Every structure is written in structure tokens, then in C-alpha cells.
Amino acid sequence: LSVRATSRPSESLSTSTSVGTKENEDRGLSSSSSSSFSPPPNFKPPEPKRFGVRPDKVLDVLGASLSLIFRLGTGIFVDGYSVSLVPKNDFPPDKYALEISGFKVKETSKLGPRPEKPIEIYEFESCPFCRKVREIVAVLDLDILFYPCPRNGPNFRPKVLQMGGKQQFPYMVDPNTGVSMYELDDIIKYLVQNYGDGNVPLSLCSCR
Numbered sequence: 378l379s380v381r382a383t384s385r386p387s388e389s390l391s392t393s394t395s396v397g398t399k400e401n402e403d404r405g406l407s408s409s410s411s412s413s414f415s416p417p418p419n420f421k422p423p424e425p426k427r428f429g430v431r432p433d434k435v436l437d438v439l440g441a442s443l444s445l446i447f448r449l450g451t452g453i454f455v456d457g458y459s460v461s462l463v464p465k466n467d468f469p470p471d472k473y474a475l476e477i478s479g480f481k482v483k484e485t486s487k488l489g490p491r492p493e494k495p496i497e498i499y500e501f502e503s504c505p506f507c508r509k510v511r512e513i514v515a516v517l518d519l520d521i522l523f524y525p526c527p528r529n530g531p532n533f534r535p536k537v538l539q540m541g542g543k544q545q546f547p548y549m550v551d552p553n554t555g556v557s558m559y560e561l562d563d564i565i566k567y568l569v570q571n572y573g574d575g576n577v578p579l580s581l582c583s584c585r
């Protein structure tokens with residue numbers, strides 16, 4: 378199958394696409410046996426524009442970017458991350474670490490046991506509760522199977538309804554313990570208790 382697209386803006390401002398089979402081409406049958414598609418009558422190709430922020434949206438974009446600055450740390454460092462320099466000879470020879478002038482860069486964290494099977498989380502991008510679940514997952518450095526459940530999404534929403542009785546997100550299933558639950562705060566508490574040091578990070582604390 379071959380697809381050929383041609384654009385003739387100088388002639389009629391229309392774009393056409395023809396589709397034919399390789400077999401037909403080989404046999405010398407080309408345009409007569411191929412189908413042509415053209416854009417709808419009032420179609421105007423969009424004008425290419427330089428990327429920019431609409432002047433009336435600058436404050437919105439700046440406000441939305443603030444959380445990125447405050448939460449950068451949780452995106453980079455896992456729970457209880459600390460770094461220190463130890464003399465090269467005091468560092469276990471079978472472990473890898475960056476070496477600087479005879480010292481090893483020792484990195485430690487306060488993570489709990491690792492789940493044997495990945496934890497399953499049903500969520501969607503624009504949900505603010507789900508964003509916090511994604512954050513705790515990064516803090517605890519967990520392997521997760523994320524099931525995307527956008528509004529009106531047909532794929533995994535019915536499954537959540539079937540498993541938990543309602544369509545509410547985030548929803549978590551831990552196949553290692555057989556535990557499943559709704560509610561952001563409960564999910565965070567469960568994850569830090571089972572796979573962290575038991576403490577909910579201040580930035581994710583509901584402070585109730």
C-alpha cells in the first residue's frame with residue numbers, strides 16, 4: 378500500500394491525498410484505480426505560529442509553575458535521601474559509588490521493603506488527588522502499574538466500578554497484600570507504612 382500526499386497551495390489552496398496499492402503500481406495502474414481525498418470545502422490550513430503564552434494567561438502559567446519549584450525536591454530525591462563522603466577504604470568494595478579524590482559518595486535513603494509485584498493505581502492526569510498519589514510513589518521510589526482512567530474513558534473505569542463499587546479516583550490495588558482502597562490520604566498512609574519509613578512527608582500531609 379502506498380500513500381501519497383500532495384499539496385498545491387498556489388493553485389487552489391486545497392490538499393489532496395491519493396491511496397493506491399503497490400500491486401497496482403507494479404502493474405502500471407496508478408491514478409485510475411486509486412482513491413482521492415480532499416479537505417472539507419471551508420478548510421483553511423492553520424498558520425504556523427511561534428510558541429508563546431497568551432498575555433492574559435501569563436499569571437496563570439506563573440502560578441501553575443510555582444508548585445514545580447516547591448516540589449522539585451520530591452521529584453528528584455527519594456524519602457530520607459542523604460549524601461556523605463566516606464574514605465574509599467571504608468566503603469564496601471562490592472558496591473558502586475562515585476569516587477572523588479579518594480572518597481566515595483555514599484547515598485542513603487529511608488525506604489522500606491520493596492513490593493514483590495507492582496502496585497496498581499487507577500488514576501488520571503488532571504485529577505489533583507491523583508497527582509499527590511503520583512508524588513508519593515516518586516518519593517517512595519515504587520514500581521507501579523498505572524491504569525489511565527480519563528473522564529468518560531471506556532477502558533479501566535468500568536473495572537474500578539466492578540472492583541470497588543464506585544468510580545472514584547485514585548484507586549489503589551496492592552496484589553502483594555490483597556488490600557485495595559479509595560481515598561488519597563488512606564492510600565498515602567498505606568504506602569508509607571508498608572513501603573516507606575511510616576512517616577507521611579510534610580508536603581503530602583493532610584494535616585487533619
Ligand SMILES: N[C@@H](CCC(=O)N[C@@H](CS)C(=O)NCC(=O)O)C(=O)O
Pocket residue numbers: 503504505506507528544545546547559560561562
Ligand atoms: N475524597 C477523595 C476524592 C477523590 C475525587 O473526588 N476524585 C475525583 C477526581 S479528581 C473523582 O473520582 N471524580 C469522579 C470521576 O472522575 O468519575 C480522595 O481524597 O481521594
